Amino acid sequence: MKKMLLSLAVSAALAGCGGGETLEDVKQESAAVKPSASIKFDPSNGVISVPNDLLFNGTKDGTLNIPGELNDDGSVKIQRAHYADPSLAIGALDGWSTQMPFAIDLTVPAGVEIDAASVSTPGAVRIFEVVMGASLTDQDCATVPAGIACKGVAELTNGLQGDFIAKLGADGKSINVIPMKPLKSSTTYITVLTTGLKDSSGSVAPSSTYTLLKQDAPLVTPAQKGLQAVVKSYENAVTSLGTVTSEEIIFSAAMTTHSTFEVMGAVKQLLAASLTTEQRPVLSVGQQPADGLTVADLPGIPLSDEIRPLFRSVRYLQGNIVLPRYLGEPQAKEDAALADTYWQAQCDNAAAVAGYIQATGGTPELKEGNDTLCNALSGGRLRDLGLDQHKFVSKYNPIPKALGANNIPVQITMPADETNRPDTGWPVVIMQHGITSKKEDMLGLTLALTQAGFATVAIDHPLHGERGIDVDGDGEDDFNASTKSVLHYMNLQSLLVARDNLRQSKADLLGLRLGLNFINQATAVPLLFNTQDVSFIGHSLGSVVGPGFIALANSPLDEQVDALFNVKAGALSSGGSGIANFLVESASFGPVVKSAVLSAATDLAVSKQFNAYLGEGAITDCGQYAADAGAFANCAYSTFTAQLAANGDTVALGAIDATVTQFAYAAQSVLGSADPINYAGTVNALGTPMYMGVVVGGENGNKEDQVIPPSTLSNPLSGSLPMAAMMGLTAVSESPEVDGTAGSYVVKFSQGHHSSLLTPGFDERSGGTAEGHAAATMEIQKQLATFLASKGLMLPITNDAVIAK
Template sequence: MKKLLLPLAVSAALAGCGGGETLEDVKQDTKPVTPVASVKFDPSNGVISVPNDILFSGTQDGTLNIPGELDGDSKPQVSRASYADPSLALGGLDGWSTQMPYQIGLNTPSGVTIDAATVAAPGAVRIFEVAMGNDGQTEACAQLTPALACRVVSELTFGPTGDFVSQLSSDGQNINIIPVKPFKTNTTYITVLTTNIKDGIDGGRSLTPSSTYTLLRQEAPLVTDAQQSLQAVIRSYERALVASESISAEEIVYTAAMTTQSTGAVVGSIKQLLAATINTERQPMVTVAEQDFVSVADKFEEFGLAATLPPELLQAAGGIRYLKGNIQLPQYLSRPKNGESAALADTYWQAKCDNGVAVMAATAAAGGQLPEPAAGSLDEQCQQLSGGQLRDLGLDAQKFVTKYNPIPEEQWVANAPVQITFPLSPAPETGFPVVIMQHGITSKKEDMLGLTLALSQAGFATVAIDHPLHGERGIDVDGDGNDEFNASTKSVLHYMNLQSLLVARDNLRQSTADLLALRLGLHAINAASQVPLNFNTHDVSFVGQSLGSIVAPSFIAHANLPFTDERLKQAEPLFKVGPAALSSGGAGIANFLVESGSFGPVVKTAVLQGASDLAVSKKFGSYLQEGAVADCSAFAGSASAFASCAYNTFVANLEAEGDLASIGAINATVDQFAYASQTVLDSADPLNYAPLVRAVNTPMYMSVVVGGEGENKGDQVIPATTLPRNPLGGSTPLAAMMGLETVTESQQSTDGTAGRYVVNFSQGHHSSLLTPSFDKQTGGTAQGHAQATAEMQKQVATYLASKGLLLPITDASVIAK
């Protein structure tokens, strides 16, 4: 990790897009007699708050243009590996975050302070959803360029029960805008600051525009093409707003458009690619070779899990058959070239084709006559897969996977082990229903065996695979039998890659793609097994734990969404997933990682080490080499535990020294990183797939350990909420966005409609679904944790077996009220 995102340092992307002598003259000629607060906005000098669609200016591929990314001819001047830089990583995106709070910077002269109450009042900040040019719904909009606003669609609601709130930052230098509900994906919004924002002088004077913004909003002709282009953009915003009759021109102080990222296009393309393999030799299939009898009890002993179970349960596990199968999974992540951690930096997904923006621009420039494809190109495939919209003509240097280029290139095929269990009792006539189980981060598929007894007793067979870079799917680069990269045995950062955020995002998307392939591959399991199996592969449910719950909304939504291509309709039943049970998941990945009691210090350590230009970073580096070795010697055997100890001890020392400046620098750096990382991770974040889960109406159950009883702190890995950092992060907001009903008593459907529930637990810990063991970090009691496990497993098994019609809550002592 190199430098961090600097929200106001964007001059390289906007050189010549304002300023020049004309803007400088205006600034010199419009000095106010008395100082008045204004909005920071001067693109020619690199002063602009993000998110802002001005950073799409000059885009060649529909992605953001970030400082340092492009040369003077708007061509990439950095390598793929350079996008490991958190700020440059934004240059691979087709839009901004749907959920991150953002700031608009202010110029406040000495002695002038903004009245915080006016910022937090309705009408101070207003946000409008807008249709932009090239929008096909109206002829007038279709005739405008995509950079220009055409019309207002609706206005968002202000307030804690609405869509967003606003507040003055603690230093008085920024206006914070905080989404209470996520913005829609792939949608443009205009944020407006109004004259209702006032200072505390002479009864309150209104906030004013910057001189640059004042110039751009006027009709006066400007000098350069870039200036005129930016003027047209700003004036289109204000015209659309005023035309809606929701606001007058006199009320507007500042406007900024932001287009949110697309989310479903890429994974949707993968589902289509998988469907196209059906009945071909490339179709994923779960195969099972002949093997000796092994019970789940045997595996409990082998994996060291037997100690967590009472003898009667261990004995019962002897009645569950354990098998090992395999499946060939298409991998869109490229393999690292060597065993150094930096080798992961450029393994993020690459598109198969030239993006649609580049193809359209080249077609227009060539008068409709594009060059012939080079020998060996994928041009024919690209045209077939995209209905002629995408080509492979060497037009796209970076080939970022976006809504304009949604088809990823398959890099290799992983031979992934599949864990299979089923009861020894005779199968029902239709075969054993199947549960796909997906484990958590730093865990492995074998850890899900802790749930198999409850599921087997309910009559289920189970299948599980490792996430990429976990368990048996680590990467051994040099072939010596030892993995260089494995999040289960080496470092969590191999998967949740904070050194390369695009890789972290695509690890998450690869997990989803693998589950879709596994779901399709299950249909071969009976025929392709050399061990007699009778599985009902048309009756498949899902259980996700931790990371398995994070990727679940994307997987479930895409598995159950209908194909838009009529030719693929017959494949829909082969992907369908029934009821799902999620445990200890959460949304707002960057935010909950920062707030996590377990991972937060590890994340902050990585961020602080990466911000090498900060004095406090150098001080921390020295501490890691010297003081931490002694202070944290008890944790020397665990890199994560050592990092947590070192960070917490270092910050405690700063607090003891009264070094508030260093603490403030750390917090600001972490905030900047959280903004950049969440923005990059957004297209894989479960919050953006929660509405799709509601749309497909998949029965859903979720358990969350919120704590409360016996000093139980609640989940220390993924917190229930990430307040006050972000109201949309954590487990509880995800459950709410999926439309789950919080219940504290047993539920039974009376009309045959499956219920969709979330149960909050006062006892237990992050992994209670799988193990009754006591977790000291969480607190509470050993008995309470064991009871929580029993209650969770009973709820999951019964809910899935009843197809969501029944949810038993039998031990009220572990349920939060």
């Protein structure tokens, strides 16, 4: 984490924009009459603000080229594990974030101030959707060179109720652009600044470089002329829409957003294709204890003596399912061994293959084995010719390589009394637990679901519960987010691993849903489940991966298999989007995240101080938490920063804040393709009935959710409520009218805590009262079970004492 993204020396990445000659060779600057602010933009000298598609310049695999990533000849010089560095991790991406706020830097001379009101005025900062050259979807733009803007599509709306807002940065030397809705994935946008931007001396000026590029200046080298063609294409594309003129434009920059569905869509296709092979996923149930088990019989389940007898109505079984593993396996016990376990593609990427064919003038002969497989799987777009060193999964290389298979334990429950079993079998709910939790923790919900007539199935997330990794075979897991460290799954040391852990969770849910179809045939005990009536419940991390799972499961693929993936309704509790931002602002996890970031930023003086403190003072201050790595990090960071504040060390505190902000930008950029905000719109469009419960607090001193906040200060698209809004959920505080139409709803709870869905126990971190927490559990479980049983037709809200108005 030593390198951060926001201050990039990009000249090394802009192959062809430098080469010994720069635009300084041809600049003819006139003497300024009076000082004025200007936009920082001089690519050949490494001065640009990100996001900016100029960092795709020279790409051979369709991913961004980041300084330090490439040799002079354009080949990749670093190993897979080096992409653990957050700034280098962005070099594995096929685009920029769809939701992160970004800044455009200004040069502001002494005595000059930017007019903040002008920045916020619609028309000063504008964003346009465009189609770029070499388009695969627009025939008009297919033959236009890549990197050249072909045509404008539409202008986005500037405003709080629109697509984005703009405001002056806190330092007065940058323009902050903040998306209010997520941008489309795999789409190019051009951000434009106009003469509507004002400073204390008049209009903000373009940089001298940009002025030359937009005019017919006598540029010298082919590289300079190429950059001029790019800038002119940007302006031509946006002015073609007739809402802005070239004379008004003082800056333009393109950004292409990362892909979202391509890779996970390929996973679903691979699962569907396995149906005709011996590798198809099958949820099987072996022989169970002769007397049978109920949840009440299980040791270690936190049930009170009063409530445990009720769980005798919940039959408990164990099954298993074998699913593809796309994650690599660590070869050592140190956490650093996880750094290169992120997904890799099966084939060479399409950009490299196209470049090879263009350079050689013909299509090479097929080689036996993986080359033939890649050609068949991709319809000829992908090959395996040894062209792609790292094989990053992307929209240009979407087929992940299975590195093995996991035999995954499956937890199954069903009503013990089968008297009322429907003729079609018990409807099924797939349950997915939260981070640092395990599938068994979802058993607290099974009584309510059993009473509503449901069977349930659940598996652990990767690196959780029974799916930890024991490297040396000593019987103790070396990597397990449930028992060791949350960072084994939400891996801040290697963001690509964190992203692909989230992807693997979704892939496993897709495989479990598909394998569920065969449970009635693959069992040693009599079962009758209605595998065509399947719903989903996700808690915490389960709610983070849930929207993606539902969007992928319910998106049409082929009429012969669509029903085998279908999810009838979904319920989410305590989830959220904008993962990086909500982690940073989480009351529970925020200090842990910041501690990891600060400890790794060893180029900062305050980082050295913090690491010294971890080795000495923290043992004294936080030794009582030594057995819990997360609690220890939380205590150590909070205590250390409190000491800085008490000493008035604003410089050190400012350095920490800046470092964390930079990390959050890089982290969200990398995690974006797995973030639920990018699937939320699809869930809405598909019309899948959805329920969501969010603890906003407010009653009896009850705090809001202390793990995933309802909203965040740094990003309006981060938190629980923004995700609910993007899924089109209607906020209700009383039972909606029953009119025969399925609905999708979000209910805000004034009492309760992050895990109220699962346990009525009191959580003192959340404040409030024990009675309020217990009542919230009873209410949310009743709401959720009825909503799923009615497929969104009914949502009973019966205890308004725990509901926020």
